[in-house]
Amino acid sequence: MTVAMEEGHVIFQYNLGSGVATMKSDNTYHDGEWHHVEVARQQRNGVLKIASETIQAESPGNVKQFSSTPETMFFGGYPGEHDYIDITNEDFNGCIDNIVMSSVAVDLSKSKESIDTAPGCPIKVASLVSFDKSAPGYVKYDSPDGNGLQLVFKFKTEEPDGLILYTSTRNQNSYLSLSLAESALILRAAPGGELTTGSYEKYNDSEWHVVIATREHNELRLDIDDFKSYAVKVAEQAVPFDGPVYFGGVPEIYNIAAAASATDTNFYGCIGDATLNSKLVNFAQSQDRFNAHLQKCPLQKSSSVFEKPSVEEVRAEVSQTFLSDGCALPVEPAQEEVPTTEGFRFDEDYSSGYGFGSKRNSRIQFNALPGSTRADFKFSFDFKTTADEGIIFYASGKTHRDYITFYLKDGKIVFSFNTGTGAALMRSEQSYDDGAWHSAVVERRDEHGMLFIDGFQVANGTGKGDSKFIDLKEPVYYGGIAAEVADVVRPNTEGTELSFNGCLRNFRLNNQRVGGSHDAYGLIRCSANVEPGIFFGDGPRANVILRKRFSVGRVFEMTLDVKPRKNSGVIASVHGRRDFVILQLNNGSVELSVDNGKGVITARYTPPSPWMLCDGNWHSIQVIKNKNIAILVVDGTSTNPVSGKIGATSTDTKNPLFLGSQPLVQKRRGGATSERFVGCIRNVTVNKELEALAYTTFVGNVNAGSCPTI
Structure with missing residues (x-):
């Protein structure tokens, strides 16, 4: 028996042994709001109630009850992957509360085991939003502070046309729009005119593009991918845009100013890492959101870096590989099936395979760790590299005074932690950038730290001050860090900010595998053929x-x-x-x-x-x-x-x-x-x-x- 969400719909299913009964809501409920769900089964008959919907179904066959009662129930997900093809393997991402089963309240805080969970319901942060061509949508956001507007964001799409952003004054006498039209970017402003990238540049190539769109002072400006710039001087000063900001399109009932946009088509694709006038855009805290999918990008090739490609997928890619005339190596590198035990390679950028590229900031961001690191802890991992510098792990508190990190510096492994009153730092004497696999353990006991490599203790250190606890906030970084935190991380890593350029595997905390909810950037399976x-x-x-x-x-x-x-x-x-x-x-x-x-x-x-x-x-x-x-x-x-x-x-x-x-x-x-x-x-x-x-x-x-x- 399962209650799940798929594409925003709530689904109730059970199988008594003679076939599956399925009830699915007509409406979607992935809107960030609380919803009350009721499911019930009486022999073969089932019912699902949510909001104003009531869905009923009957299981096939003559069986009226389960043959046995399970000893364990799982809420929010399932450890590993199950084998029931009718049920999603995606873990639930959100909040669950007020569980009652057969009139008995269930307290999840007293569960036998919990992984990647946190008490309460923290405010959700969504830096990525996507729009599906089958269901046009939009996100409505608060008007920006100050005069004018500067939008910094990244996007990718396969479509040649789409309205990316629109904002205006309340009377729409002044407006700003950014659109894709015939694969070119067009920035329009009133007053101000228009900027276009022209017909030579095509931005619907399913690659990430970083854009800075600016209407400030007496200038209209577009900067793209750090090397293309377009600008025009404007006679009038920029005014405050006190109307809402729309991403991806506008509601059907909202009429934008005449000729304010280069297209009347909604945007289909992904928008991420946006800031408006230097303030981070949290799409989860939007005023209004319609058919917008948070923290998912339909153009990415895999939903999880922990999935292994099927043999059929690998063979299909190999069958398309061809040799350029006379050259020894194929134009497209041959695909290979690499065992998951070989770990992941963290590279500066890799636009194919499992992850999606973030340039030199490849990494996995975990939303939680499987155990506590507030006091004593023990991390273990295997690594191999030929590089002499790179971050293996970094986690910190809000101010980055409390932190735990281990990284490669001058070919040596460094382990450091800080309770907020003084850092302990341990460094191996030997270099390990020899391209061979090594096993490492970093451990904290009270104020003491120890670093073990290949079974031998190679360094130890002691923290300073009276504070005993390390208070961390999500996310935690594995294999590298995000570009936006590099400036505050460098003082804690001796200036190191590069992603780890090599292979990592068997990452554990207190003997528990580190996994669960995560975002991955720029990863490939580790291979000897590189x-x-x-x-x-x-x-x-x-x-x-x-x-x-x-x-x-x-x-x-x-x-x-x-x-x-x-x-x-x-x-x-x-x-x-x-x-x-x-x-x-x-x-x-x-x-x-x-x-x-x-x-x-x-x-x-x-x-x-x-x-x-x-x-x-x-x-x-x-x-x-x-x-x-x-x-x-x-x-x-x-x-x-x-x-x-x-x-x-x-x-x-x-x-x-x-x-x-x-x-x-x-x-x-x-x-x-x-x-x-x-x-x-x-x-x-x-x-x-x-x-x-x-x-x-x-x-x-x-x-x-x-x-x-x-």
Whole structure:
């Protein structure tokens, strides 16, 4: 017998042994409000009552009672996964109270066991909302404080049209709207005019895009993905928008100002991490919400990182893999079935597989831990990595004075905790960035802490002050931290903020597995078929912004290793108004093109075979630009110096320096190939300085933590 929710509907089911009786509400009740539910069974007859609905059903067959009475009942979820295909395996996310069974009150605080629960009913925080095409909806939010508006958010969608945001003054004489129209973003304001990203940029690619839409002072501005900006000056000052703010669309009875939006279609997709005038938008505390799904994104590929892909799914993906002509590795890396015992790899970004990318902040956020960490505790986990820095676990109180953390620093494991009056810090003497599996235990007993690795105690420490307890608040971070908390976390982690770049498994607290309700970002199953580097996948967007504003100048040198999966594609580029530098593969040849303003200078390396550089091995490339001379060195073989016109020695650029094929490179000068670079890059230096790739900006289908080798 079960009472459950699916897609907002309440469902009552039971099976006496001769078939299932099912009662399902017509209405949905996932609105954040309290609802009273009654279910009853009299022999084969059942009834479900909720609000004004009454649904009745009768079980098939002749059996009238259960053959036995269960010893245990579960509320809110089921440990692990059950095998009943008619019943959801999703745990309930919300509050339950006032349970009465056969006139007897049930006190859940006296249960035999509780996992991922908390007393009371805390205020729900929802930073993610999604809208389904089959049921258009919207979220109505309070009007923002102050003059004008600045909205910061991320979104992804498959649809070319949709109203993302609309707000106005109460009389709608002034308004602001942000829409997708024919796959372009359009920001309209009155007074103010319109900004559009144009027809070249397509934002309905099912990838996350970060947008800052601003109407402040005398300016209308759009900033997208940290490297595209559009702005126009406005004669009139921004006014306070005292009307409501709508996300995803507006109610049918609400008439927006004429021509205020570039589309009359509702938005279908996901919106997340929004702030209005620097205040976090909590979609769960909206004034009104219709057909809006909180904390779920229908475009994500898996509902839980703890699910294992079925063999059929893996084979289907493998069957679509094909080899590029003559190249040793497939354009799409081969899929493999990796045992769950191998754990998860935490990478800086990975847009396929189990998680969804948050750039260099891959992690799991747990809403609760299976045991108490207020006094004594013991965490255990296995890890392997070749990186020398990264956060393994971080949890803190509201002010981050109370905290527990363990992380990798200079290849050594560090464990620290603070009761609010002084930190205990323990550090291993040995480095463990050797790519092998290691087992770690961190333990606190009273004010003392101990760090064990591979069964040996490697460090101990003592906290300071009189406080005995550590008070933590959700969420707790595993494998990395969210970008918005990095500034307050750094003082507690010796400046470490990067996600753990490696594999983690068997995470336990006080010998209990850490699991339950969680959000996952940028995870893949751990595999032996990877190596260090950056992987650029196939698709319209896959690039890295090495420098946001880069001037090539008179002398420029760049080195890198490449392992391509196609024999054509732009490897690196930077442009100015006229000048540029482009490094690309073109039908197997390596080409360096430079323009100082007086014509293109091209150095070209042509190997014996057009497939030599995509033979599955790493190849080194060195770019040298010295005044008006260009030189290429590939695998130690140098081209002859190529000279340009005398008089122009500086390459004047001020735009980003890209690694990989940025979307607009074909529209710029330089004769870039139409093919996108697919493959791996590592060991990048610019002007003899090694690039800290983990701190750069990744766009689209880029995995910056590891390169697949299959």
